Amino acid sequence: MPLDPKEHLPVYEQIIEHICGLIAAGIHKPGEPLPSIRALALELIVNPNTVQRAYQELERLQLVRTRKGLGVFVTDNGFDVARRTSEAAVHARFAQGIKVGQAAKLHPGRLETIFRKALNGDADSRDTAAPDRPRNTESKP
Amino acid sequence: MPLDPKEHLPVYEQIIEHICGLIAAGIHKPGEPLPSIRALALELIVNPNTVQRAYQELERLQLVRTRKGLGVFVTDNGFDVARRTSEAAVHARFAQGIKVGQAAKLHPGRLETIFRKALNGDADSRDTAAPDRPRNTESKP
């Protein structure tokens, strides 16, 4: 479910974000072990090599620490790092979207509207009316 | 300037978005020619094949039409298609960011804050300001 083959992120980076999100969400807590490489590979239906690469990167980010023969554990400040990392990932997506929208000369209010729709889980940006309160964004250049 | 090697999008897709943005922004108008494949390749410092692949995809999207020996031209409804396509691209980024944030159990107000910061052009998500206080966003060009 968390892996999206249509996303352009390499799978190992999607796994990094996935684990990072689980730690930021408090599902994997500091001091606790992550699922084993093999177990996660089976769960996500990917090659163990791919999971391993993700775990290595998480270790580099100080989110986890590997203890040989024991497993991979969330570090003491893993939660804080994960939260910051997740927020940075969110920020990066938003900033990318805004950059694309500004390049297309979309109005700031239009970006706002699209953001609201995305928040509400709309599948596409095609819209006919403001979702939560009336607004005026459709004036063309 | 528009090409970012660190982005995970393949270069030819970045070019697609770039051109799409220029058409949506009214910089390349219906009936007008795009820069030639070779010229754009020189400008973006990429291989002509890469530009051509982007142009072919733009043709499949009905944004442009190729006339052999003459060049590649924005279609009559290229502007409308480009605008819709750009909005969809913006929506997709926002939705991705929201998905990541929700997976990390960030508060909706936190997402809102990050969005505001991104709109204001902040480089990173690390911040000190109020998390979800209402704010005014219509400040960007």
Place this chain on the structure above:
Amino acid sequence: MPLDPKEHLPVYEQIIEHICGLIAAGIHKPGEPLPSIRALALELIVNPNTVQRAYQELERLQLVRTRKGLGVFVTDNGFDVARRTSEAAVHARFAQGIKVGQAAKLHPGRLETIFRKALNGDADSRDTAAPDRPRNTESKP
């Protein structure tokens, strides 16, 4: 009207076939002049170079003969050559289609049906019933 940009034949070869067809059809008769290169280029909206290349090839095929300063004329046996050439062109198309069909293991009767439909001017091969007489072709291998 005779030039089809979607055909895969190069334009100059389409022009060759076009002129060849006009001679075979008796529209351009032996001894009579063809339209001038410039006139035909204007009519077909192509570059004069392209028409010239077609005329050169028609001369090589003995269908026409250029008389300097006077124009390009259908040769005495131009009609016979043109008819044979047109028939060969028809045959080649049919043979190509049959080859494709046999490679796909379509039944001979199915090829026959498709041929009938094409003769009747149907736009596509998708069909529900025999066009002129009942037939049985839809048994799968």
Place this chain on the structure above:
Amino acid sequence: MPLDPKEHLPVYEQIIEHICGLIAAGIHKPGEPLPSIRALALELIVNPNTVQRAYQELERLQLVRTRKGLGVFVTDNGFDVARRTSEAAVHARFAQGIKVGQAAKLHPGRLETIFRKALNGDADSRDTAAPDRPRNTESKP
């Protein structure tokens, strides 16, 4: 054997038709892998890029599905799509031939005769047989 450099179709489109024919013929079955890009490139003596372009188009046509790192597989309804696509390709060839013949004012019975000869595998359209006498065609494998 399937690639004909004299055909005017680009090589990658010939490969598309070739593979499409193999699927329509039941030689590559739904769920089964196609030969790898590199393997087919070696077999057909073309560049892997050219094969890949063909495979990408086959994917767009829903005939195959790519699984990264694993290979390219015939889709579940690949057989049906392939059959329809092959029939459309046959139809297109026949329609082209008929158009050329009609432009040359060949009799309908003459077209019929040429079709019969092509079905029988005659190499050329030059012939002496009856032009439009009924005949039996169900003789080819």
Place this chain on the structure above:
DNA sequence: GTGGTCTAGACCACA
């Protein structure tokens, strides 16, 4: 091993 992207550079058809 698999497919995906990209570069460098050739040659063709056409304007």
Place this chain on the structure above:
DNA sequence: GTGGTCTAGACCACA
């Protein structure tokens, strides 16, 4: 000049 096709060969992500 324009776009279209193809080759040779590199490097990446993934199994």
